[in-house]
Amino acid sequence: MKAKFKFENLMVWQKAMDLGDDILFLSEKFPAKENFNLSSQSCRAADSIALNISEGSIGQSNPEQKRFIGSAIRSLAEVVTCLHKAKRRNYIAVDEFNCHYKQAFSLMNKLIAYKNSIK
Template sequence: MGVEIRSFRDLVVWQKAMDLVDVVYSLTSGYPKEEQYGLTSQLRRAAVSIPSNIAEGYGRHSTSDYTRFLQIALGSLNECITQLEISVRLRFIGKDGVKEALELCAEIEKMLVSLVKKLRVK
């Protein structure tokens, strides 16, 4: 028997996305000061957008709206991955430092894709 979902907070994908926000904020706290309004801000906004869109879609109570917001979350996730890779290229963080964030991103991506597929079947 599955776990009853009463709120978006019960969704494991939302919980993992919130963990990613924590990791991204921690990583970007060491970015150069001149990136405060550049890559630091952009990466944080992309990360925050993921759980926000999962929650907003869940609250719409329409499968098509929910699916659309999950796809937006996927887009923000891809944006986040790209910005993490840019951060490594610019040497703001090392490959070891970004490992946890990228692993979380991969996990979240699988969960979002799976959830979208399940919703499309309904």
């Protein structure tokens, strides 16, 4: 499989894919009562990051591409809030929170740099 979509080569997309998987696995630790609340919201927000990056990279003008990256950034902020809620509700340990928070912070910096690089 040699052909690739442009976004598949983007480090921010690859990191967003990793975060989406990590949040999915993390949310499986939440209690069943959160299946349709915090678990679902965490996963949808995390998946939205990569989805917006890919959608913005296909045939979009630069302002449109920046808008999609902005949406990815807002989804990432939502993921961070979900992490805080999970920690406050004692669904995840502090070290798990710190690990995922660091991952999210790194991705946020990469997304902002990528958005700023779009002319």
